[in-house]
Amino acid sequence: MLPLPDNARVLDVGTGSGAIAITAELEMPHLRTEACDISPEALETATHNAERLGARVHFFASDLLGKAEHTYDAIIA
Numbered sequence: 001m002l003p004l005p006d007n008a009r010v011l012d013v014g015t016g017s018g019a020i021a022i023t024a025e026l027e028m029p030h031l032r033t034e035a036c037d038i039s040p041e042a043l044e045t046a047t048h049n050a051e052r053l054g055a056r057v058h059f060f061a062s063d064l065l066g067k068a069e070h071t072y073d074a075i076i077a
Contacts, residue, residue, distance in 0.1 A: 004028070004030075004031060004073055004074060005073075006030045006031075007030070007031070007032055008030075008031050008032070008073035008074065009031070009032045009034065009070055009071070009072045009073050010024060010031050010032065010033050010034070010072060010073065010074045010075075010076060011034050011035065011036065011065075011068065011070075011072045011074075011075050011076070012024065012033070012034070012035035012036070012057075012075075012076050012077065013035075013036060013064060013065065013075055013076070013077045014036075014037055014038075014064075014077055015035035015036060015037045015042065015043075015046050015059065016037060016039075016042050016045075016046065017042070017045050017046055017049055018035060018045070018046025018047070018049045018050055018055075018057065018059070019049070020035075020076055020077070021033050021034070021035035021046070021050075021055075021057045021059075021076075022046075022049060022050050022053055022055040022057060024076065025050075025055045025056060025057050026053065026054075026055050029056075032058075033055075033056070033057045033058070034057065034058045034059070034060065034070075034072075035057055035058070035059050035060075036059070036060050036061065036062035036064075036065075036067070036068070037059075037061070037062070038061065038062065038063045040061065043059050043060075043061060046059055047059050
């Protein structure tokens with residue numbers, strides 16, 4: 001991933017289990033990491049995984065970028 005400034009906003013699209021978003025947040029805590037998925041079950045799993053690992057990721061339901069409320073400095077998937 002490219003170097004990003006402090007508080008850069010990153011979005012993981014189609015997060016599934018949350019592995020990418022959680023790893024990004026744990027490895028680069030200076031970022032504001034968010035993740036979305038269309039599946040409620042995936043979001044439940046991802047939220048559980050983030051809580052278990054102590055990762056501060058904001059998860060939300062969205063079909064790709066349809067319900068994104070912000071602009072992002074990087075999109076990961």
